[in-house]
Amino acid sequence: MQTLKSLPALAGAILALIIVLIVAFHFIFIDLFVDLWWFQSLKLEGYFWLRLLYKYFLSGGVTLAFFVIFFFHFWVASSYLGLNPREEVLNNFIKNQKFQRFADAFMYGSAKVYTPIALLLAIFIAIPFYNQWEQSLLYFFGGDSGVKESVYGNDVSFYMLSYPVYSLIQRELLITATLIFFMVGTLYWLEHIFVPDQSREFHLGAKIHLTILMAFVLIFVVWGFLLQRFNLLYTDSHEPIFYGPGSIEIRYQLPLIWLGIAAFLATAVTASLYIFSDKHRIKTPLFISAAFFVGVLVLPQIDFIPENIQDFIIDPNPVKTEKPFIQHNIDATLDAYDLKNIKTVDMPIKLNAAADIEKWSTQERFENIPVWDREFLLDSYKQLQEIRPYYSFLSVDEDQYSILNHTRQVNLAAREINISKLPPEAQNWENTHLRYTHGYGAVATPAAQDADKPVVWYLRDLNMQSDVGFDVKHPDIYYGEGQYDYAVVPNNLTVMGIAGTDPSVTGAYHGEGGIPVPSFFRKALFAFYFHDKNVFFSTNISTESKVKIFRNIKERVHKLTPYLHLDKDPYLVTTKDRFYWILDAYTLSPYYPVSKPTEAAASPSLEKFNYIRNSVKIVVDAFDGDVDYYIADPSDSLIKAYSNAYPGLFKNLQEMPNELRKHLRYPRDLYYLQMKMFAKYHQQSPELFYEQAETWTLANVNSKEVLPYYQTVNFGNCNDKEEFVLINPMTPVNRNNLSMIGAASVLDSSSCGANYKPGITVYKFGKDVQVNGPAQVEALINQNPEISAQFTLWGQYGSTVEMGRMIILPMGNSILYVQPVYLTSTKTKIPELSRVIVSIGNEVVMDTTLWSAFKHLKETYLKDAADSIGPGTSRAIVEPASK
Structure with missing residues (x-):
């Protein structure tokens, strides 16, 4: 009967075991096998095992370390009883063998309790390390960047590679030390009350143990104060004027942090003496140090002190008091977004464009206008x-x-x-x-x-x-x-x-x-x-x-290297053998000191970041699926750390086949982000930065930003060699006239060779001459009666007229605008390039070909110049409609 009664329980246990095995097989072993086979098919088996090793070695090692810490202290507290009874009570317990039985039960039986408790606590503490194991990897394999931040003078790689790990370790060690102190203290207290007639004080061994634990708590709290200094580098309290610490943080809050350290140490010493020593149990030093410490903690929370500093010292003299801190922000942001090497060229604009038009009157100049x-x-x-x-x-x-x-x-x-x-x-x-x-x-x-x-x-x-x-x-x-x-x-x-x-x-x-x-x-x-x-x-x-x-190529790359952030625009390259996809990959960090944070589509896993590098070019074989990684920016600290951690994964850019390397280009997402940041941070003196008198914004047409676009242009570099560049126009804030044209290229203009050397050139216009922006050119087009009549005529034939992207082309000391006009039939829905509009100054010409439109523009412009009319009147020549 007993056997029959136990059968349901046995069957239930077997069924539960089978379910556990199936779930483990399906969600662990099958995924593991398929992932392994997939990495093997890409000839990356070593990389697969290395990532698993790092992930579970780091997280498992941290769990084991914290388990040992918890277990050791619980074992010490239970193995060495912190009892201190009077001699006659102790003799009585020994004679009646009660004490021995109690001691044996406590010392050996409690292991069954504190072992699982130690394991659970260790897992709880190790979870953040498991979630951030790749950040820890950067700490172990990173190195100095050679660039120092200007507030504390530390290498910036310390903040991107080490500081997040130190903050995590400090926080978890402080939690661990605090938990152990209170749990061990509770254990000693329980031991103390189990036996009657105890003396008032703990045994010396218990005091030593608790003192050591308190010392660890003290050390980790002081470490937290020291790390708090670096938090000041990420303050946004001065936005939108500038980012980072200012006078209040460096000259008020930073000294309070140092005072907090001193006050905490004094409080800890006086509290230890008061608790553990009858001879030094004096309340006055403890109260004084504790009050001082509380005051230091409370002072930063009191708003009227920094508000008065702001109102009576900083606001009357903002540039003078904040000048060095504004400069820190400018320098850090320019470096973090790789803007320090932007080349600025002053481009004077001539009202009379006749000479430039004459010089550009060759058809070859228009063979690559998109x-x-x-x-x-x-x-x-x-x-x-x-x-x-x-x-x-x-x-x-x-x-x-x-x-x-x-x-x-x-x-x-x-x-x-x-x-x-x-x-x-x-x-x-x-x-x-x-x-x-x-x-x-x-x-x-x-x-x-x-x-x-x-x-x-x-x-x-x-x-x-x-x-x-x-x-x-x-x-x-x-x-x-x-x-x-x-x-x-x-x-x-x-x-x-x-x-x-x-x-x-x-x-x-x-x-x-x-x-x-x-x-x-x-x-x-x-x-x-x-x-x-x-x-x-x-x-x-x-x-x-x-x-x-x-x-899917993005999913494929993300599966291999989830720590890289991809540009949203992969592009196809054709060779004699097959097609390839090239993807631009970024390394991002939110920890660059004093640099202004931003957001972009390149960082779906990061809410904000303040450092970016296009550090890797990725090639995916569209036929076989092979994935190759090439380091495009070897100066990047993050990619150097990953390359050290995963040897053999990342190759030098020189190893990329030449038929692919000649198709490398400046990535669109990066350039868009850099130009939005440079629109404000090109003002590199604190006075000018504070005034914001020359802040730019992306040019707009119909309330839409003119996004960067690729264009093949001859800027006169390298023996008139054409460059494949990204063009980006900008206007002053709340104005429509053109301030600058940015061009991002990968041509090595110094050697004129095929080396990949990305760089940005900004062609900046003077303030003395009005240069029409895209919105103003569009207004000239819309105001022109001949062009408006032509658009109305097309609409009567059942077609929709749509204006294409406005192309801006520097032409000597003039600016040529080109805008395509599309007709979309309501029947076929196929867009057709119907006309091309060109404009210089206030002259507007529309024709069926770009070359013929330019020739008509030349005739019109030169005729106006000859008649001394000048380019102040909007005129247009329109090719008659053929439909």
């Missing part, structure tokens, strides 16, 4: 070149290629797979994972095109037709910007006519990427991993098949 906006071009690509319903263009990238012995700016887009556009009945398991597995090819068009004419194609169609020499051996795109599901290739299906133009040609995969599936064991594991039984039972998956997972 009149097609990628937003409009994407719609055209979709309508004209997706061809099959299961293909899709997700984005258009700008680049430059050598075409017909000349550098041409090109728009390029990958034709990616998108089976969601198939009929619902075709979106089955076999089609999704075995048949429609990849995109195919790309399209390319010149950035400069004539309006009112068919689109010129450099690369088009599924047969990869190209009249300019584009030829790709492996045009299949298995990895891209789309949200792809897993694919199993090659397989036993005969896939015909999906990618190519010949329906008899099969599209079997011949690459090396993916995880092999050589056995039923792996098939079974993948079936569990994907929650998909078809993986195991499908006869079309052979021993030659490979499973492709993490096929």
Whole structure:
């Protein structure tokens, strides 16, 4: 009967064990196996084990260390009883063996209690270390940057690599020491009351133990005060004037921190003497030191003192009192956002642009002006070149290629797979994972095109037709910007006519990427991993098949290196062999001292940061999925630490193949962020910074910011070599006239070689001549009766008129504006480049081609100059509508 009664309990235990094993197998072992196989397929198995080692060694080591600390003190407190009874009481306990039994039970039985307590406390304390183990990794593998902050004189790498770890350690050690002190004190107190007739004082051993624990608490509190000094470097109390500490923090709060340390030490010493010594039990020193300490703690919370300092000392003399602190903020921000090496060029503007127009009157100057906006071009690509319903263009990238012995700016887009556009009945398991597995090819068009004419194609169609020499051996795109599901290739299906133009040609995969599936064991594991039984039972998956997972390139890179922050705009590069994706990766930190924080799309995991470097260029093979990391900024402290921690993962930029390296460019997100910061911090003297008289803002058109755009420009550097640059115009705050044009390039202008050397040049205009900004040029266009009439006429034919991006081109001592005009038919929805508008000064010309519009602008401008009219009247020549 007893056996029968125990059967349900036994069955329940077995069932619970089975459930635990299944859950552990599924969520731990399967994921671990698949991750390992995936890293092996990328030839990064060593990196995989190294990350696991660091993660669990650091977190496990910290847990073990804190467990030993808790266990040791509990063991000391229970093994050595802090009892101090009178002699006759002790003899009585020994004679009756009560004391021995009590001691044995307490010393040996309590181990069953304090061991799990110590383990739970250790896990609780170690959780923050587990969550921040990669920050700890930077501490162990980092080094000095060679740049010192100007407030305390420490290397800035101390704040980015060490300071967060020290703050974490100090906080957790203080919690640990405080917990142990009170718990051990409670343990000694319980021991003290278990035996009657105890003497009033603890035993000497208990006093020593508690004194040591109090000393540790004292040390960690003092350490906290010392670290609090560095918190002053991140104060935002002076915003929006400047960021970082000012006179109040450095000359009022900082001395209070030092006084707090002295007051705390005095309080700790007098309290120890009062508690543990009858001879020195004097209340007066304790009260005095405690009152002093409380006063030091309370003073920073009293607002009237800093408010009076602000009202009567700082506000009457703001620049004089805050000048060194404003300078600290300027210097730190310029360095943290890599703005110190910006080259500023004063560009005088001439009212008479005749000489510049004459000099630029060669058609070669206009071969690379990007009149097609990628937003409009994407719609055209979709309508004209997706061809099959299961293909899709997700984005258009700008680049430059050598075409017909000349550098041409090109728009390029990958034709990616998108089976969601198939009929619902075709979106089955076999089609999704075995048949429609990849995109195919790309399209390319010149950035400069004539309006009112068919689109010129450099690369088009599924047969990869190209009249300019584009030829790709492996045009299949298995990895891209789309949200792809897993694919199993090659397989036993005969896939015909999906990618190519010949329906008899099969599209079997011949690459090396993916995880092999050589056995039923792996098939079974993948079936569990994907929650998909078809993986195991499908006869079309052979021993030659490979499973492709993490096929979105951003997801793929994030899986490998979650500590890198990616630019939101990867771009496609075509070579003779295959397509590649290049991604710009950033290292960010919120701990750069005195630097103004900001936010950007590059940091989804950080609310704010105040340091950024484009430290890594990442290349992803669109065919095989291989991922290669190249260090683009070896001066960055963060990437040096990661490179030391993960040897072999990051390569030198010189190791990148030349056919890829020549396509490196300045990243758009970084440049946008830098220009927004430089708009204020280009005022590098404290007086000018405080006045904010020359603060810039991004140029606006129709209440929208003119975002940075890529353009191939000849600035006269390197024997008139054209540069692929990012252009960004800025205007004064609350004004529309142009203040500057920023150009970000990667051309090494010093050697004129192919070395990657990113830099920014700001072409700054003087204040003596009015230079029209984009909004003012748009106003000239809208006010022109001929152009307005033409737009109205087009609207009557059932078309929508849309203005493209306004392109700004420095032209000698003049500024040329170019703006495309698009017509979108209400029937076909295909945008068409219909006209091009050019403008210099107040002259506006619209024509079908950029070159003819410029020639008409030249004729008009020179005629006005000859008639002594000058460029003060808005005029326009408009090519008659052809539709």
